[in-house]
Amino acid sequence: MSNNNYKIGVAGAGVMGSGIAQVMAVSGCEVTCRDIDQDVLKEASKNVDSGRFGVKSAVERGKLTEEDASSALERIHFTTDLDALNEADLIIEAIPERFDLKVSFWKELDKTAAPRTIFASNSSGFPISALAAATERPDRFIGWHWASPAPVMKLAEIVKGKKTSKETVETVSALAESAGKNPIVVNDSDTSWGYVTNRIYFAMVREASTVLNEGIADRDQIDQLMTDCFRWPSGPFGMTRGATSGWK
Numbered sequence: 096m097s098n099n100n101y102k103i104g105v106a107g108a109g110v111m112g113s114g115i116a117q118v119m120a121v122s123g124c125e126v127t128c129r130d131i132d133q134d135v136l137k138e139a140s141k142n143v144d145s146g147r148f149g150v151k152s153a154v155e156r157g158k159l160t161e162e163d164a165s166s167a168l169e170r171i172h173f174t175t176d177l178d179a180l181n182e183a184d185l186i187i188e189a190i191p192e193r194f195d196l197k198v199s200f201w202k203e204l205d206k207t208a209a210p211r212t213i214f215a216s217n218s219s220g221f222p223i224s225a226l227a228a229a230t231e232r233p234d235r236f237i238g239w240h241w242a243s244p245a246p247v248m249k250l251a252e253i254v255k256g257k258k259t260s261k262e263t264v265e266t267v268s269a270l271a272e273s274a275g276k277n278p279i280v281v282n283d284s285d286t287s288w289g290y291v292t293n294r295i296y297f298a299m300v301r302e303a304s305t306v307l308n309e310g311i312a313d314r315d316q317i318d319q320l321m322t323d324c325f326r327w328p329s330g331p332f333g334m335t336r337g338a339t340s341g342w343k
């Protein structure tokens with residue numbers, strides 16, 4: 096698939112949304128990134144340009160040419176206007192992890208977005224079929240779970256809801272692959288939060304917290320032990336700090 100002229104809408108320009116917008120623009124898509132907060136948009140624009148994982152840093156590391164970096168920046172439009180998302184081919188939602196917020200966001204957008212538009216949620220774990228049920232397009236609704244920092248991490252946990260069509264799965268997987276990610280398609284669960292990655296990660300965090308509360312080791316010791324033992328880049332507590340701050 097050529098991403099040229101493919102229109103992506105990103106909802107939320109925080110830790111995840113700004114990185115997602117950058118990745119999709121670098122891959123050749125036209126990106127409209129919408130947040131409700133003008134200050135967040137300013138910060139996002141700065142991060143995409145010259146943040147730790149922004150395009151300038153990618154140029155310095157030899158990952159991107161200067162020309163590709165500047166055309167990627169030209170392809171991203173930051174806005175507070177919800178209607179600016181209506182003509183996207185695909186909208187990726189990265190608003191806060193609150194079920195009620197996500198449901199009302201998708202319900203509203205479903206009324207105005209073009210009928211062909213695919214909806215993808217970057218939820219960390221809410222059942223995709225439950226979010227899709229807020230819309231009249233459950234066949235064009237999917238989970239696309241990214242990891243932080245989005246420009247660096249390969250994760251594309253593609254979550255297939257009960258009614259997600261084969262075509263939607265194929266389109267989104269192809270798009271993820273062309274953006275340099277490694278799409279793995281998994282099934283949704285009605286009863287559990289976290290798909291595959293976060294169910295397993297939080298099981299580990301629960302156990303690490305039990306070890307901490309029993310006074311066996313402190314946070315830093317636990318992180319160091321897990322790093323030394325398994326060659327993880329970070330232990331359970333450091334991982335949580337990094338994910339919530341965008342690894343700044």
Ligand SMILES: NC(=O)c1ccc[n+]([C@@H]2O[C@H](COP(=O)([O-])OP(=O)(O)OC[C@H]3O[C@@H](n4cnc5c(N)ncnc54)[C@H](O)[C@@H]3O)[C@@H](O)[C@H]2O)c1
Pocket residue numbers: 106107108109110111112129130131132135188189190191192193200217218219220240241242243337338339341
């Ligand atoms: N931080 C991570 O490591 C990580 C990793 C994977 C997935 N996620 C998921 O991604 C989503 C976003 O997380 P984040 O860490 O980027 O949060 P964040 O708080 O950094 O950003 C969320 C942004 O959404 C904006 N927002 C709120 N309502 C909105 C609306 N209706 N339309 C547009 N923007 C709106 C907020 O102003 C905020 O800037 C969550 O579902 C989270 O669970 C986070």
